[in-house]
Amino acid sequence: MAHAATHDHHDDHHGAPSNFFVRWCMSTNHKDIGTLYLVFSLLMFFIGGSFAMVIRAELFKPGMQLVQPYFFNEMTTMHALVMIFGAVMPAFVGLGNWMIPLMIGAPDMALPRMNNLSFWILPFAFALLLSTLFLPGGGPAGGWTMYPPLSMQGESLAYVVFAVHLMGISSIMGAINIIATILNMRAPGMDLLKMPVFVWSWLITAFLLIAVMPVLAGAVTMLLTDKYFGTSFFNAAGGGDPVLFQHIFWFFGHPEVYIMILPAFGLVSEIIPTFARKPIFGYKAMVFAIASIAFLSFIVWAHHMFAVGLPLGGEIFFMYATMLIAVPTGVKVFNWVSTMWGGSMTFETPMLFAIAFVILFTIGGFSGLMLALAPADFQYHDSYFVVAHFHYVLVTGAVFAIIAGTYYWLPKWTGHMYSETWGKIHFWNSVVWVNVLFFPQHFLGLAGMPRRIPDYNVAFANFNMISSIGGFLFGASQLIFVGVIVHAVWFSKKKAPDRAWEGAKGLEWTVPSPAPFHTFEVPPVIHDEELAHGHVED
Amino acid sequence: MTKNWPTATSKIETLHDRSGLAPGRAEAKRMKQTSRPVIEEARKKGARRTAMVVGAIAFAIFLLSLLQGLRYS
Numbered sequence: 001m002a003h004a005a006t007h008d009h010h011d012d013h014h015g016a017p018s019n020f021f022v023r024w025c026m027s028t029n030h031k032d033i034g035t036l037y038l039v040f041s042l043l044m045f046f047i048g049g050s051f052a053m054v055i056r057a058e059l060f061k062p063g064m065q066l067v068q069p070y071f072f073n074e075m076t077t078m079h080a081l082v083m084i085f086g087a088v089m090p091a092f093v094g095l096g097n098w099m100i101p102l103m104i105g106a107p108d109m110a111l112p113r114m115n116n117l118s119f120w121i122l123p124f125a126f127a128l129l130l131s132t133l134f135l136p137g138g139g140p141a142g143g144w145t146m147y148p149p150l151s152m153q154g155e156s157l158a159y160v161v162f163a164v165h166l167m168g169i170s171s172i173m174g175a176i177n178i179i180a181t182i183l184n185m186r187a188p189g190m191d192l193l194k195m196p197v198f199v200w201s202w203l204i205t206a207f208l209l210i211a212v213m214p215v216l217a218g219a220v221t222m223l224l225t226d227k228y229f230g231t232s233f234f235n236a237a238g239g240g241d242p243v244l245f246q247h248i249f250w251f252f253g254h255p256e257v258y259i260m261i262l263p264a265f266g267l268v269s270e271i272i273p274t275f276a277r278k279p280i281f282g283y284k285a286m287v288f289a290i291a292s293i294a295f296l297s298f299i300v301w302a303h304h305m306f307a308v309g310l311p312l313g314g315e316i317f318f319m320y321a322t323m324l325i326a327v328p329t330g331v332k333v334f335n336w337v338s339t340m341w342g343g344s345m346t347f348e349t350p351m352l353f354a355i356a357f358v359i360l361f362t363i364g365g366f367s368g369l370m371l372a373l374a375p376a377d378f379q380y381h382d383s384y385f386v387v388a389h390f391h392y393v394l395v396t397g398a399v400f401a402i403i404a405g406t407y408y409w410l411p412k413w414t415g416h417m418y419s420e421t422w423g424k425i426h427f428w429n430s431v432v433w434v435n436v437l438f439f440p441q442h443f444l445g446l447a448g449m450p451r452r453i454p455d456y457n458v459a460f461a462n463f464n465m466i467s468s469i470g471g472f473l474f475g476a477s478q479l480i481f482v483g484v485i486v487h488a489v490w491f492s493k494k495k496a497p498d499r500a501w502e503g504a505k506g507l508e509w510t511v512p513s514p515a516p517f518h519t520f521e522v523p524p525v526i527h528d529e530e531l532a533h534g535h536v537e538d
Numbered sequence: 539m540t541k542n543w544p545t546a547t548s549k550i551e552t553l554h555d556r557s558g559l560a561p562g563r564a565e566a567k568r569m570k571q572t573s574r575p576v577i578e579e580a581r582k583k584g585a586r587r588t589a590m591v592v593g594a595i596a597f598a599i600f601l602l603s604l605l606q607g608l609r610y611s
């Protein structure tokens with residue numbers, strides 16, 4: 001398993017294998033595995049999206065119209081699990097696989113065979129998870145957080161736990177690979193503090209994964225033994241404590257949300273300098289801010305539990321610790337703005353998504369700050385305000401950054417320019433409808449509408465209808481994205497230059513477009529002026 | 539990881555000496571990037587070691603989380 005990096009000599013000068021099965025199922029090539037991850041993630045994005053459409057359709061009007069309550073609960077649970085573990089995380093791993101070796105001048109990931117295994121576990125994990133929807137007793141319906149005792153009902157738990165274990169193993173192996181790659185495979189001269197911010201963000205994220213995925217595995221293992229092996233970790237009747245699960249779960253869960261946002265920070269930090277034609281403002285501050293956010297993410301978990309009855313000291317500690325995260329996050333937002341300040345900016349699709357990220361993610365950050373206020377959280381807790389908050393962070397944050405990164409590197413991957421017109425149509429539709437979808441949910445939550453319910457008081461009718469319309473149109477807009485990608489891969493006639501964007505810096509732009517099957521087999525000689533931050537002094 | 543750092547060849551190198559150079563980097567610089575086996579060997583060894591250490595940490599954390607469950611239930 002620990003076979004390192006570089007390819008054996010006999011296949012040095014070959015391109016991709018011509019046999020479809022050999023090429024894709026047995027791949028050890030970081031670019032092909034990256035592509036697999038990205039395609040898988042797009043597929044999951046649409047499966048999870050279709051669940052969201054069911055949710056918004058049922059909530060279009062008050063009253064029960066389309067689905068049974070249990071099925072509705074399955075939809076909210078599965079939507080979250082699929083989007084978090086199937087769409088967002090694999091998308092970042094895919095981008096990391098494709099770009100980290102190219103950005104640090106390495107020939108491949110450090111552990112290519114483990115890379116193959118990390119990916120191919122995922123289709124099995126999700127086939128297993130999704131198959132629970134067809135079980136006689138139905139799939140999981142207790143929310144993605146799997147709180148006992150609710151999650152212990154029904155027989156799907158064992159399947160879900162096994163699926164979560166598989167996803168966890170995949171993520172841990174992916175993280176090990178990324179750490180080993182970044183620490184061992186950098187080209188001579190690519191010092192740690194010359195690495196692109198995206199690589200830094202992934203290095204730190206990988207350590208977060210290593211620290212928390214095993215905790216999730218521990219939590220679900222205890223759920224499993226509680227249900228099937230007579231233990232009572234979380235069963236009060238046997239001397240256990242259901243709140244213990246929430247502590248363990250959120251010790252994983254809060255760093256998990258940073259796992260989904262730190263690589264997004266990295267992406268935006270690549271894109272904004274390119275289209276502002278200026279180096280990133282405060283490179284070291286950016287790296288340090290990511291590291292501080294990662295550290296703080298371990299000491300804030302109980303802000304998800306203000307309403308369970310924590311001791312007062314706990315409420316206050318977790319409130320202030322959470323608010324502290326605004327400091328490094330603020331540093332990042334101001335640095336992105338300062339990078340744009342005085343730059344010669346152009347507004348191609350990746351830049352549009354990146355700017356939308358900065359503005360809309362910040363809205364999600366502010367509503368997070370509101371939720372961090374322990375006394376106020378008693379009102380907001382489990383309301384649609386929370387739903388609005390984390391969708392701003394995860395959709396206009398993580399997903400927008402993934403889309404921006406895809407547009408940014410699509411010319412490098414395919415060798416063709418995508419259609420800028422259709423990219424802009426995709427952007428404007430996305431940015432308008434996503435706000436129509438999620439902004440009214442703030443009002444619903446403040447007015448008292450609880451989350452995870454299939455029916456609601458007529459007082460909430462108007463905003464729900466607006467939100468649903470936004471949801472349908474946002475969902476439909478993503479089909480444009482697929483169209484743009486398909487066009488760029490197979491139909492675009494416009495050849496991409498090696499350096500697809502005029503202001504782009506970094507090693508990935510020194511290799512041809514499309515990037516050949518093998519790159520940097522001989523470590524490149526690095527000239528500092530080629531790097532985005534070759535000689536930073538700040 | 540690399541016990542004997544080679545003497546720095548430039549001011550820049552001295553500045554960055556402690557900032558985590560890629561194993562093989564120093565050797566490669568000295569050999570003017572002619573020696574691929576040296577780099578590959580260093581990478582292979584380093585990658586294996588990193589994977590073992592990081593994997594062991596992950597497993598230890600898994601056990602610790604179970605222990606936590608035992609202790610507080």
Ligand SMILES: [Cu+2]
Nearest residue numbers: 254301303304
């Ligand atoms: Cu949190």
